[in-house]
Amino acid sequence: MSAHDSLDTAREALLIRKNLLSEKMLNMIDVAIWSYDLFSLEITIASEALTRITGYPVEKFAKFKEWESLVHEEDIPHFLEWSLTIRQGVPDQCEYRIRHASGEARWIQARVMPVLNERGEVSRYDGVVIDISSRKAMEEELHRSEQRYKSLFEFHSDIICELDLDGNVIAINPTAERITGERLLGENANFSIDDVFGADNIQLLKGYFERVMQGSSQQFEMTSRHKNGDVFHWEMKKVPIRVNNQVEGAFVICKDVTSKKSIEKALADREEQYRLIADNMTDMMGVIDNRANILFASPSCAKVLGISESFPGTSVIDYIHPGDQDRLRNDMSEIIRQKSNRLMRYRIVHANGSYIHFEALGTPVFGDDGEVNRIVFVARDISEKAKIEKELVESQARYRHSEDRYRRLVELSPVGIAIFKEDEITYINPSGMKMVGAESCGMRRETDVVKEWVHPDYHDYVRERIAATLKNGYSPPGEYQILHRNGRVIDISMTAIYDPEAASIQLMFEDITLAKQSQRTLIESEFRHYRLQASLDRFSHDLFGVMKVSQLERRLLREVREVMKTNRVSLTEVEHNEDKLCEIIETTEGCYLKIGEIRGRSYLLCIHDKPATLQITSQRVWLQTIARYVGVLFDNFLMIEDLSRELEQIAIPQVAPTWLLRLLFNLTENERKRLSQDLHDAALQEQIIWYRKLDLLMADDSITEEIREQLGRISQGLLDVVYQIRLTCNELRPPLLKEEGLVSSLEALFDFTQLRTNYSILFEAAHYIHAISEDQLIGLYRVVQEMLANATKHSFATEVRIELSSQLDRVHLRYEDNGIGMDYRKVKDSYQSIGIYGMKERVRSMGGIIDFDSTMNNGLVISVSIPAQD
Template sequence: MYMEFRLELFLMLAFACSIMLAFGIQLQLRKNEKKRKEAEERGEYYHSLFERHRNAIIEVDLNGTITGLNPYAARLVEEAGVPCIGEPLLAFAFPEYKAEVSEAFARASAGETSVIDQLSIFLSPEHTHWHATYSPAYRSGTISGVFVTAVDCTDKHNLQLELQRKRLAYDQAAESIMDIVLVLDRRMVPLYASPSFEKRLGYRRGDYLFEIPVTEYVDDEANDRIRKEFERLSEGMSVSGFELKFPRSDGRMIDLDCNATPQFDEAGELDRIIVVLRDITLRKNAEQALLDGEKMYLKLQHSLDAFSEEALYMMKAAELEQRLLAELRNILRPARVAVLETTGFRHFACRQGDRPEEEQLERLRDFRGIRLPVGQVFELDSSAFIMIGDHRGMTQLVWLEGCSDELAKKPIRVWLQTLSRYTDSFYENMLKLKDLTHELESLSQRHRTPAWLLRLMYAVSEKERRRLSQDLHDAALQEQIIWYRKLEMLQHSRAVEEKTQTEIGRICEGLLDVIHQIRMTCHELRPPFLKEWGIGQALEALYDQTQMRADYRIAFDSSGFTAKLEDEQMIALYRINQELLNNAIKHSEASEVRLSLTDHADGVLMTYQDNGVGIPETKLQNLLSSMGLYGIKERVRSLEGDVQIESAAGEGLSIHVYLPKIHAAAIPAAV
C-alpha cells in the first residue's frame, strides 16, 4: 500500500515535473522567439541604418583592409571609379592625414572611438571634406574591426572658407580704409568705430569711447553746429560736406569732412547714425597754400613790375643796386643784406649794404674756381648768396643773412632768379653802352660810320617807311577815295548841268591820278607781299611795274636762286633794284637791262647789266660818292656784303652785289 502510494506520488511528481518542464520549455521557446524577433528587428534596424544612412560608412578589418561599404559610400566610390573593397584604408587617406588616420584606427581597434575633423579620406572628387568617426566593431563580444563613419561637410567647409575670405576681405578693407566709420546711437554715443579711428586720430578704441557722446570732444561752436545737423538727421535728411576741426591725440588739429546717414527703427524713430569722417587736412592745407601762393605771386609780380619799370630810367649800376636791396628788404626781411663785387672770390668789395664779417667772407672763398650760374641760391650756415652778374672777370653777388625760411620757398627762388637775371642783363648792357661810346668816339675821329650802325639806321628808316606807308594808306588814300565816290555820284546826278558834269569828270580823273600816285608811293615805301612772296616774285612785280613807264626792255633770271634770305636782305635787294632801275630811266639811255639773282658762296649774288651810254672812268669815282651809287654801297656794307661796279663810255654799266648769310635782324619787324 505504501509502495503504491509512493509510486503514485512519484508518478504525480513526475507528471508535475513534466508539465512544469513543458511549460518552462514553452516559456523559454517564447523568450527565445522574442529575442530572435528583437534581434531580427534590431538587425533590420541596424541594417537599415547601415544601408540607408546618408553618410558614408566603411567597415575595416583589424588589418586595416576595407571589407564593406554602405550603399551611399559604395555609390560614391562607384561614381569616382575607384576600387575600394579589399584595399587598405590608408590608401584613401590624404597624405597630410595618414598619421592621424593610423592613430585613430589604432585607438578604435583598441576599443576607443576617435574623431578626425574636416579632411581625412578621399571617396569622391566632389566630396573632399569629411567629418570622420572611427569606432570599434564588435562580433561575439570581441572587436572584429573598425567602422569609419564619414559625414560629408564639403558644403559647410566651403561656406566656412567663403565666410573666412569675406571676413578677411572685410578686415583688410577695414584696416586699409583711411576714412573713419562711426556708428552712433540716438544719444550720439559710438556703438562702433573702425580701425582707422586709431590710425587717423591716434586714440585707442577703449571702453571710454563707447560711453561718451561725440559732442564732448569738440568745442562749443562745433557742438552747436553738430546739434543743428542732428535735427536734420532726425527729420530723415542725410548730411554731407560738414567740415570741422578735431584734435588728434598728439594735440595737432586736423580737418575732417563728415557725411552722415540716419537709420530708423520700426516705429520710425531715429535708431542710429552712420558717420563717415574723411581727413581733408592735406586738401585744406593745399587750398590755403594755393591762396597764400596766389597772394605771394601777386606780391612778387608787383615787385618785378615795379623794379623793371624803375630800372628803365636808371643809367648807373649804383642806382640799380640800391633799388635791388630795397626790394630784397621789402620782400625777404633779411637781418642783413649787401651787394658784393669780387675777382675770383679772393677779395671782396662791398658796393651796397652791410659788409659781412671776415668769417662769412671766408665761407664765400670756398667757391673759388667754381663756375656759378646767375640767379641760383647758394646757402651757407646762417646766410646765403646769389650771383647777379659775371662779366669780364668781375663777379657781383647779393649776400643775405637771416631769411632762410623765405629762401626755402620756390616762388621766392624764382623771383630771385628773375631779379638776378634782370640785374645781370643791366650790367651787360651798361658794359655794352660803355664799349659803344668808346667805339663811337673812335669812329667820329675817323669819319667812318660802322656797319652795325648803318644797318641799324637802315632798319629804322624802313620802319619809318612802313609807318608812313600805313598812314598814307589809312588816312590820305581813304579820304581821296571817299571824295572820288562823292564826286562820281555828283557827276551822274540829274540836278547837275552837263557842263558842270564834264568839269566834275575832269576833277574825278585828276583824283584817280592822285589815288594811283598815292598807291604807287605806298608800294615804294613798303614793297607789297615781299615777305609773303619772297624776293624773286617781288622783284618780278617791280620789273613789270617799271616796264610800263620805262623805254627799255627788262630781262630777269632767278633760276639759280634757292637761298633763304632774312627780311633785311630782301628789303636791301629790293631797294637796290629800285635805285638801279630809276637810274637807268634817267641816265643810261639803254634799250635793254638784264638782272639776275643766283646763289653764291653761302649767300646771294645779284647782277645788273645794261647796254646804255656807260660811265667814263674819269667820272666813275665821283659818281661813286653821289647819293645813288653811294647809297647802294653803304646799304650793302651795312649787311657785310660787297659791291663791284664796272663801266666805260659807250659800254653800258655792270654792277655785282654779294650779300652773305646773316643770322639776326637789327630791329625785329615785319617787312
C-alpha cells in the first residue's frame, strides 16, 4: 500500500470517528435534527430526539404525510399555511401542537430551511424540531397569572395604583374613578392628588412614600376633603415593588372606609346611648353565659340589690332565692333549647336579707354556629305587683268561699237591693219587695218600674239619674219618693252602680221616711229655737229703756201674745199661794205662772187658753225663762220704787246720801251679775248645744243641698244669737274686771268699741299707779262705758282721748272728744241728761267730783276725780 493510500485511509477513519461523534452528540441533545430529500422522498438524517419528542420511531416519518397526521386537529390550518410557505423555498418557523404517541398534546417549534438545486428548485428540507411544551405551559400559567392580576387590579373594590420611583402614577384601576368621580387616566384625565386627597395630606403622603422607597411597607389611615366638599376616610397601604431585589416603584392600596367610619361612629354613638340608658335605667339589665355566669350587669343592679360588689365573674344563681334556683336553671335550659324569649319571675335576695320579687325577660344571643351562647336579661321590681296579685288571689279565694254568705247577706239585708236591666227589675231582695209592697222576691219584674213604683213628681229626675249612671258608671246617693202598693208615699235614699260586664245597674235603697220626718221636726225645732232666742234677745234689749213697772207689764204681755199665738194673756194679783216661782200650773181653762210676790200677794201671768204652742217643750222653757227674767226686774223695780218713795218722804229737799247711792249701785251690779250668769248658764249653753246638733245634721250625706243651705242659714243665725248673748253678758258683767285690773279691762273695752264705731280711741294710763277698791273699779268702768255710749250716740266725734292718772291720793279720769259738743244747761233736763245724771251720781257715790266743759261744735271734756281708797 502506498503512502498516499495510507493517508487516505487514515483520513477516512478520522472522518468516520468525527461523524460518529457528531451523531452521538446530536442524539444527546433535545433538539431533533432532520433532513428530507424531496427526490427520494426519504428522511436522510433524523436524530433520536425526534423519537423522544413524538414517541414514534424515525421510520414512521418516511413519508411527509405521516408527520402531517401527528399535527393537532386545531392547528392543521396553521400547519398547512406554514407548509405552503416553505414549499415556496422560504425559510420559516412555526409553533404548533402534535399528538404524542401517548395521546397527550405537545407543543413543538419547527424550523425549516429549504435547499435549492442548481435550477433553483427545492430539492431538500433541513429542519430542527424543539419540544417547547414546558415553555408553553409556563407562558400559559404566566398569562393566567396576568389575567388574574388584571382582574384583581381592575375589579378590586379598593383603589390600587402603581407609582414609579418619582411617585408618578403609572397605572390605576377604574375603582378610583368610581369613588372619587375624577378622570384619572386616559383621555381627558384630570387627576390631581390635591383634589383627591386634599392639599393638607400631601406632605403626609410624601413622608410615607419616602419610607416605602427605602423598602418598608407602610399602613396608615387618613381623612381627606374633596374639592366638592365630600369627606373621605381612607385606609392606606403602600407596598414597595421589588425587581431583582431592587425597589423600582410602589403599589398603593387605598380603601374607602367612609361608610365604615360612619357606621363605627353611629355604633359608638349608639353604644354611648345604650350605656347611658344602662347606667341610668331603674330596671336591671345583665348578660350571662350558658352556665349562668354574669358577663355584664348594669349599675342599677347594685342599686336595687343594695350592694357595691362587682357582678362579672359571679353566678346569677347566687343572688336568687334558694326556692327559685332550680326554676331559673330550667328556664335557661328552655331558652337555649327553644332559642326564643322567655318571661320569668323570681325572688332575688337583697343585701339586707329581704326578698324582692322580679319579672325578667330572657333573650337568647346566638353565636357564629347558630347556637345560644349568651342570654340577655332585663328585670324589674314587681314586689308591689306581686303583693297586689297575692292579695287579689286571696281576695278571690275569700270571695269564692264567702259567695253564699254574701248571697244570704243580701237576702237578709234590711237595705233594699235590686238589679235594673233593660228597663226592668231582674232581681230584688225581700227588703226591697217589702218596701214597695210586692208579693215575691228574687224574680223578674217585667214592668215599667218608673211609672209603677216612682212618685210622678220624680219621674224625670229618676230617668236623668239612670242616664247619668250609664254615662259615669255610678251615681251618688239621691233621694226619691216611691209609692207603696197601698198608696202610701215612702221617702228613700238610693245609690246606683253600673256593671258593664252584665250591662245592668245595681241599686241600693233604704227607707228614710222616719229620718226625713225627724229631720223636718228638727228643722222646725231649730227655727223655733231661733225665734224664741231672738224674742229673748229683743225683749231684754227693749227693757234697757224701761224704768217703770207699768211699761214692763205692757212689754211682757205683748211678747207673750206674739210668741204663744194667743191674745188671752193677762197679769193678775191674787192672795199668797205656795206655788213655786216660774212653774207652769195647768188649769181647766189654761195655765198660769207665778212671777213674784208683791206686798204679800202673788203676781201671776195667766194664759186663758190652751194653745198648741204650749205643748212644745222649748216654748214652755222660753215662757219660764222670760217669766224668771221679768220676776227679777219686778223685784228690783218694786224695791227701787219703795226706796224712792221712802227717800222722798224722808228728805225731799235734800240730796241722796252717798251710802244710799252706793247701796243702789251695788244692788244694780248684783242683779246684773245674776242676770248675766243666768243667761250664760241657761240660754247661751242651750243655744250652743242646738248649734252643735245642727252642725252634725248638716254633715249627714243623706240630706239634699237645698235643705243643707237652709240649715246653714239657721246655723249662722244661731251663731249670731250666741254672739249677741255673749255681748249682753259682757255688758251686764265685764269679765275678769277684778282679776285683770282697770287698765287692761278698759283697753279690752276700747278695742271692742272701735270694732263697732267709726271713731278712734286714744288711751293713756302711764301715770296711773293706784290700787282702788272693787266698788271704785266697777264705778269708773261704768262711767267710761257711759262716756263711750254718749260719744257713739250724740257726739259725732272722730277721735276720743281718755287719760287715767294718779296724783297724790286721788285718781283722775279725763275724757275729751272732737265732736259737736253740747250746751250743758239746755240738756240738763232733757232725755239725754239721763246718762249725764247717771255719771254724776256714780261719781258722787264714790266720794268724787265730775266736771263738764263743752260748747256747741267745740267737743266735750269730762273730768272725774275720786279719792284713792284700798
